Amino acid sequence: MRAEARVVAEADGRGGTRLAVLRGESPLLLRRTGPLVDGWVTVHLVGGAAGPLRGDELRLDIEVGPGARLEMLSVAASLALPGRPAPPSVLTVTASVATGGVLRWLPEPLIAAAGCDHVVVTRVDVADGGSLLWRDDLVCGRHEETSGAVLADTMIRYAGVTLYRHELAVGPGAPGWDGAAVLGGGRAVGTLVAVGADLPRPGIAGPDAAVMPLAGPGMLATAVGDDIRAVAAALGPLCRRSRPVPLLTPASG
Amino acid sequence: MHPEPQHSEPPRPEPPRPEPPRPEAQRPEAQHPEAQRPEAQRPEAQHPEAHEHGPDEVPHTHPEAGVDPHTPLGEGPRALRIGIGGPVGSGKTALVAALCRALGGELRLAVVTNDIYTTEDADFLLRNGVLPAERVRAVETGCCPHTAIRDDISANLDAVEDLEATLGPLDLVLVESGGDNLTATFSKGLIDQQIFVVDVAGGDKVPRKGGPGVTTADLLVINKTDLAPLVGADLSVMDRDAKARRHELPTVFLSLAEDRRATPVADWIRGLVAARV
Amino acid sequence: MSLATLLLLADGRLPSGGHAHSGGLEPQIAAGRVRDVDGLAGFLRGKLATSGLVSAAFAAAACRRTRQWVDLDGGLDARTPSPALRKASRAQGRALLRAGRAMWPIAPIARDPHQPIALGALAAAAGLTPAEAAVAAAHSMITGSASAAVRLLGLDPYAVHALLARLAPECDRIAAVAAERSGDPVDDLPAVGAPLLDIGAEHHATWEVRLFAS
Numbered sequence: 143m144r145a146e147a148r149v150v151a152e153a154d155g156r157g158g159t160r161l162a163v164l165r166g167e168s169p170l171l172l173r174r175t176g177p178l179v180d181g182w183v184t185v186h187l188v189g190g191a192a193g194p195l196r197g198d199e200l201r202l203d204i205e206v207g208p209g210a211r212l213e214m215l216s217v218a219a220s221l222a223l224p225g226r227p228a229p230p231s232v233l234t235v236t237a238s239v240a241t242g243g244v245l246r247w248l249p250e251p252l253i254a255a256a257g258c259d260h261v262v263v264t265r266v267d268v269a270d271g272g273s274l275l276w277r278d279d280l281v282c283g284r285h286e287e288t289s290g291a292v293l294a295d296t297m298i299r300y301a302g303v304t305l306y307r308h309e310l311a312v313g314p315g316a317p318g319w320d321g322a323a324v325l326g327g328g329r330a331v332g333t334l335v336a337v338g339a340d341l342p343r344p345g346i347a348g349p350d351a352a353v354m355p356l357a358g359p360g361m362l363a364t365a366v367g368d369d370i371r372a373v374a375a376a377l378g379p380l381c382r383r384s385r386p387v388p389l390l391t392p393a394s395g
Numbered sequence: 396m397h398p399e400p401q402h403s404e405p406p407r408p409e410p411p412r413p414e415p416p417r418p419e420a421q422r423p424e425a426q427h428p429e430a431q432r433p434e435a436q437r438p439e440a441q442h443p444e445a446h447e448h449g450p451d452e453v454p455h456t457h458p459e460a461g462v463d464p465h466t467p468l469g470e471g472p473r474a475l476r477i478g479i480g481g482p483v484g485s486g487k488t489a490l491v492a493a494l495c496r497a498l499g500g501e502l503r504l505a506v507v508t509n510d511i512y513t514t515e516d517a518d519f520l521l522r523n524g525v526l527p528a529e530r531v532r533a534v535e536t537g538c539c540p541h542t543a544i545r546d547d548i549s550a551n552l553d554a555v556e557d558l559e560a561t562l563g564p565l566d567l568v569l570v571e572s573g574g575d576n577l578t579a580t581f582s583k584g585l586i587d588q589q590i591f592v593v594d595v596a597g598g599d600k601v602p603r604k605g606g607p608g609v610t611t612a613d614l615l616v617i618n619k620t621d622l623a624p625l626v627g628a629d630l631s632v633m634d635r636d637a638k639a640r641r642h643e644l645p646t647v648f649l650s651l652a653e654d655r656r657a658t659p660v661a662d663w664i665r666g667l668v669a670a671r672v
Numbered sequence: 673m674s675l676a677t678l679l680l681l682a683d684g685r686l687p688s689g690g691h692a693h694s695g696g697l698e699p700q701i702a703a704g705r706v707r708d709v710d711g712l713a714g715f716l717r718g719k720l721a722t723s724g725l726v727s728a729a730f731a732a733a734a735c736r737r738t739r740q741w742v743d744l745d746g747g748l749d750a751r752t753p754s755p756a757l758r759k760a761s762r763a764q765g766r767a768l769l770r771a772g773r774a775m776w777p778i779a780p781i782a783r784d785p786h787q788p789i790a791l792g793a794l795a796a797a798a799g800l801t802p803a804e805a806a807v808a809a810a811h812s813m814i815t816g817s818a819s820a821a822v823r824l825l826g827l828d829p830y831a832v833h834a835l836l837a838r839l840a841p842e843c844d845r846i847a848a849v850a851a852e853r854s855g856d857p858v859d860d861l862p863a864v865g866a867p868l869l870d871i872g873a874e875h876h877a878t879w880e881v882r883l884f885a886s
Contacts, residue, residue: 295863297859297863303746304746304747304750304858304859305750306750306753307747307750307751307859307863308751308753308863308865309862309863309864309865310864310865310867311721311864316721317717317718317720317721317842318714318715318716318717318718318719318720318721318722319718319721320714320718321711321713321714321715321716321717321718321719322700322703322705322706322711322714322715322718322868323696323700323714323715323716323718323719323722323723323866323868323869324718324722324866324867324868324869325867325868326700326703326705326868327705328868331867333867344755346874346875346878349703350703350868350871351871352754352870352871352874352875354753354754354755354870354874355755356749356750356753357746357749357750357752357755357758358749358750362753362870364753364867364870364871365871366867366868366871511881511883512881513880513881514880534692534885535692535882535883535884535885536691536692536883537691537692537693537694537820537823537883537884537885538820538823538824538883538884539691539692539823542691543691543692546685546687546691547685547686547687547688547689547690547691547692548687549687549688549689549766549767549770549771550689550692550763550767550885552770553689553763553766553767553770
């Protein structure tokens with residue numbers, strides 16, 4: 143299956159944000175949710191089919207214009223599944239954030255079901271003066287299940303310079319991924335990259351979590367846990383917006 | 396956006412470009428080849444026969460025991476570096492504190508410690524030695540205190556250089572080794588002179604046993620003389636054995652409990668500093 | 673190529689500060705994740721496949737592209753989110769250069785580059801190939817931690833060396849992949865990370881007492 147989705151958020155000129163483009167196809171369906179609050183617009187990814195399955199090629203492009211504020215969430219965890227023998231499923235997410243723009247990418251976790259073979263390629267460009275909060279959580283296998291193979295390949299650039307370049311490989315084919323250097327038997331891992339304004343404070347964020355100042359202007363919080371709750375406990379508080387987020391009320395779209 | 400791919404390059408290194416002159420501190424010290432070192436400066440090849448490990452040690456290897464892989468320090472306008480070594484509990488840290496007390500007012504002084512170092516130790520020096528925290532650097536030794544002062548001195552050299560870079564010119568840097576055994580000696584690539592500290596409570600046979608620390612140190616300090624009557628140590632035996640082992644090299648007896656400024660050691664250092672100017 | 677020169681560069685006795693670094697092992701021992709040779713094996717396999725591959729690729733690239741050291745160094749900054757690990761890498765790079773300068777004429781380079789950049793610079797100066805630089809990098813990545821394991825856990829040194837022998841083919845394979853990719857643009861060079869190495873290094877840096885610098 144191939145699918146593409148695209149979101150373009152622009153400042154509406156009145157201190158708010160409007161969605162110039164909001165287009166998706168199953169399984170990458172997008173819905174604008176909730177009213178405009180404090181200039182923010184919220185878009186949810188709504189899973190339109192099981193998957194991704196091996197062989198899927200999915201692409202999501204996000205563009206945040208100058209002064210626009212976009213928050214991307216998802217209604218449920220995504221579950222990478224084995225499917226038929228085929229090349230890995232690939233989800234490519236690209237995002238650009240213009241000067242004065244803000245993007246919050248806070249989807250529910252990705253779950254690597256046994257036998258899956260999934261690649262997530264993330265490429266984010268933040269212009270000088272743009273802000274970003276980018277979270278990716280991964281759960282290695284469903285309950286009491288061995289993990290499938292996932293490669294998360296992430297590059298975040300700020301003002302034209304590579305700020306954060308990271309790959310995480312788990313499951314069969316990733317030697318030592320459950321050893322004490324990588325996940326140490328932990329089944330869940332989360333990362334949160336913050337760039338621009340409102341960076342979290344560096345320090346220890348839990349028994350297996352830390353908030354680290356990057357070499358460039360940004361911060362990475364990483365947490366490893368036995369399950370996703372441990373990761374959420376460490377990273378969740380760092381994702382709060384300065385103002386309360388409105389209750390989720392999915393709109394028809 | 397991406398740099399040009401390099402596939403067209405042959406898989407051979409590009410030739411290094413000629414080097415511009417480097418400051419003295421960075422220049423390779425190849426101008427002091429090992430072969431030119433006077434015979435008397437070479438540590439004795441005692442290893443591994445004279446080897447004694449502390450009770451808390453685990454198996455480890457000893458690179459080229461007895462051979463100092465580093466070339467001696469170059470001459471230059473830098474601080475006199477004195478290494479202070481000796482067995483666990485012989486009073487190295489107390490000696491450092493005493494020397495800070497005695498010399499801190501007259502010399503620009505800094506300390507590198509290789510001991511397991513805590514803020515408690517820093518507080519000890521602060522309280523007792525009048526040495527501000529920024530004048531002390533701790534070096535981790537990966538459970539191999541003698542490696543860090545003899546076989547691979549890079550972390551200590553970095554610490555000394557960093558102290559000089561942040562504090563400005565110094566007259567004296569004391570490098571205190573982690574508590575070790577009788578075979579531990581400092582590399583001539585790290586220090587100019589070394590002091591070896593033993594104590595009478597370790598037994599009056601220590602000087603007779605020898606080992607590179609006792610036989611080759613530029614100054615042997617026999618500490619805790621106040622305990623001699625309590626442990627049945629005969630100071631005259633220690634003195635005689637030290638002379639026999641060390642020939643012309645000086646030995647001093649000290650009780651830091653009574654002489655809190657380590658006067659004979661401080662005087663010896665004053666002489667060395669004066670001789671450099 | 674000189675095999676003897678390569679052995680010199682890869683020798684754990686090279687006075688380049690390595691003995692004071694556990695390569696992230698000390699915090700994982702403290703966390704109870706490594707207690708025995710099996711635990712060490714899992715640690716080393718993961719380390720080799722992650723930071724081992726990255727180090728080997730950057731060492732090979734630095735050996736091959738001696739005019740791009742600054743860009744390559746920035747590439748490692750972007751791949752090393754932990755400030756404690758960046759500090760440890762630069763300290764080891766500085767120490768390696770100190771040793772290397774005494775051995776070969778090294779082209780002008782920053783005072784404290786990341787360790788793989790320094791290693792590549794030494795390899796280039798010594799006339800070694802990028803593939804040899806990669807092997808030296810991957811090899812030092814596991815032998816350093818293995819030696820620390822012997823010292824910290826009192827493991828049987830023969831059992832640890834038996835493990836290293838079992839890992840040697842994997843070390844060669846990683847180095848071959850690294851060398852093959854060493855001509856790629858900096859952003860495309862390997863970037864496999866190890867979350868617990870990052871997290872552990874940050875925790876370790878806050879300890880009151882530690883035996884290893886990292």
